[in-house]
Amino acid sequence: MMDFAHNPRRRLLLSAGGGLLLSAALVHRARAADEVEIAMSGTSNGSNVWFRPRGLLIHPGQSVRWINKDAGNVHTSTAYHPDNKKVLRIPSQARSWDSDYLMPGESFSITLDIPGVYDYFCLPHEHAGMVGRIIVMGENISAHPYADTDSQLPQAAIDRFPAVADILRLTQIE
């Protein structure tokens, strides 16, 4: 599905094995400041699944890490982008992403530099409404940026995107 060399997750794994042991404490502090965590989780019988927070406001250059905290399910973080065979619902200059399947305990991170609204979904659970929205702060954030493509998504997905105004006001929406 994805070119090996362009899969950020593979790159992370490679660098983790080959990197020098720098100051672990320093690395940890930098992560705490610059990286925001989004949990992938659900009920134990899998009847309900979600990203938490599903609405998130960050600043340009900040990183987001999705962690599968669901012991009984695999999940993905996948951008609404033609590269993933979906309509475009991230800024047009931004790079697409797809975590591929994350097993329980696995994680995936990206850094977002371009301001705007980023909508993403979980590949096996889009129809169950497992979607999320990240806003990278900047000027001219549209209140309803992707209304013209709503009809091409499952209704359950449309229903779960937090409103842009609510994310801007509250920073995180559970």
Ligand SMILES: [Cu+2]
């Ligand atoms: Cu999922």
